[in-house]
Amino acid sequence: MTTLQRAVLTVAILASLVAFLDGSVVNVALPAIERELGGGLVLQQWVVDAYLITLGALILLAGSLSDAFGRKRILMIGLFGFGIASIACAVAPDGVSLVVFRAIQGIAGALLVPSSLAIIIQVFSEDDQPKAIGRWTAWTSAAMLVGPLLGGLFVDTLSWRLVFAINPIPIAVTIVILWRIQLDHEHAHGHIDYLGAVLGAVGLGGVVFALIEQGQVGWGDPLVWGVGAIGCLCLVAFVVVEMRTKQPMLPFALFRIRNFGVGNVATLAIYAALSLGTLIVGIYLQEVAGYKATLAGLALVPATVVSLLLSGRFGALSGKWGPRLFMAVGPLVAAGGYALLLTMGTDVNYWLEVLPGMLVFGLGLSITVAPLTAAILGAVPPEHAGIGSAINNAVARIAGLVAVACAGLIVAGPLDQGGMRRVLAVCVVLLVLGGVVSAIGITNKRRRPQAATQAAIPTAQGPLPPTR
Incomplete structure (x- = not known):
């Protein structure tokens, strides 16, 4: 690999690692979070769900932004946003604040993964892409599987807040490397399909919300099926708009x-x-x-x-x-x-x-x-x-x-x-x-x-x- 390719692969791995690791490491910290902040099972559910809903709702928009405004720019915004939101989660004084900051984390996380893979495709040749993606896959898969173990160690030996407070360290390293990378041929065109973006975000967000919450209260709950129905209608409208x-x-x-x-x-x-x-x-x-x-x-x-x-x-x-x-x-x-x-x-x-x-x-x-x-x-x-x-x-x-x-x-x-x-x-x-x-x-x-x-x-x- 060239120096540029090595730097890009490192950035892609670290950026995705943070997003994937945070999604899995938090689960084992939920009991400790509830013991300190209260809120019962409802708080535990929303600490997880707030992140998943915003991440799932905005991931298509994030991919479009990456293509429209350049992968490096969107990746940098996502890294700064994720770092700030992580610090906010670590010092959250109550359950409501933690849920809000987790939702912001999900927004920033949506910007990380599509841009990370796209920047690999941009820099590596067609023949070299599979090997580079293989390395990216190995480390991101490791994050999803090792996350619960790492979270358990933090909670048992230190504090659940360290689960969030540790994120700025790899993020800072990633930002420094990314800042020094000079990319050519970003293919940025600056156009955003705003109607499609809104319909896609509401549609995916509604469906994800319904899928998560039905596991707790069932499909008969008016909020679950109502939001799910709105999400499905928005996705149908999204398809129609995107085709025209x-x-x-x-x-x-x-x-x-x-x-x-x-x-x-x-x-x-x-x-x-x-x-x-x-x-x-x-x-x-x-x-x-x-x-x-x-x-x-x-x-x-x-x-x-x-x-x-x-x-x-x-x-x-x-x-x-x-x-x-x-x-x-x-x-x-x-x-x-x-x-x-x-x-x-x-x-x-x-x-x-x-x-x-x-x-x-x-x-x-x-x-x-x-x-x-x-x-x-x-x-x-x-x-x-x-x-x-x-x-x-x-x-x-x-x-x-x-x-x-x-x-x-x-x-x-x-x-x-x-x-x-x-x-x-x-x-x-x-x-x-x-x-x-x-x-x-x-x-x-x-x-x-x-x-x-x-x-x-x-x-x-x-x-x-x-x-x-």
Whole structure:
């Protein structure tokens, strides 16, 4: 890698790491937060939900802003915003203030991930993108899996406030590196589809809100189904507006690109299984097997280690041989890991019943995620890398929310061995489905030159508008 590429990859990893880590590390701090600030279960729910709702609602807009005004600028705004919001969360005097600051964190977090991936696409050549995305994938996956363990250590040994107060340190390092980076060909055009932005934000926000809250109060609650219905109507209006406007925030022609469309379908199945499976395994180890929270977090670490060691390698191999084989085989290997976890009983032997499954699962993720991300982003024109990344992230997050929301229906009562096996069986089916979809739909064709690609994907009004 050149000096510029190394700096860009470091920035992309650190920026995304902060967003992903904060989303997972807070969960184990919730009891301590409630003990100090009060508010009961309602406060705990909203500390998590406020972040997820604003993040989910604004991620498409963030991708569009990245393409419109330049990735470096939007990334810098997101970093400053996330750092300030983190400090505010760390010193929050009461529960209401903490929820408000968490919502602001979600807004800033939405600016980080799409810009991070888009800046990789901008700087790395097509041949080098899979390996770079593999390294990005390894570290961000590690953040999601290690987060609960790190949060547990902070809460048990120091204070829950350190969960937020630690964020400005990596953010400051990232800002210094990013400030020194000089980027050419930002493809910034300064145009924002404001009506589409509002409809998309309200639509996604409403749907995410309904999916989260129905798990607590059910679909019969007027607020849940009312906000959910408004969200769905706004998404329908969003589609209509985007298909008719001359310069849409979301060019639906992107979905006509085979690897982009098929890759997002595979993402839907794979990330639903990932979110649902890791959630249930963690809860089962604590509530049924009797593991402490820290030990349950440690149980997931082997998958993280495998991902760290192998994701970059599989990303590089997919760049050489194409993503299809890896996207087909990887989910099947991950499904095998979940199948091994079906041997868990009520008295869990970690070395025989958990560790083998987690190692195989981690191997499957390593084979899958980097080629999946590279195939999706490598299929779109560079000037649309921001919105392409945002779409894929939105699909992954919605998949996780829907899957977790359905966990109660699958378990059908208090979590026991039978409920755990039903959930893992569903996860196995979803992963197999993701592998089959990839095997049938993904191609290894190299992307055509940018000008040719742009001319080949017409919108309702003709070719995609040139950047200015």
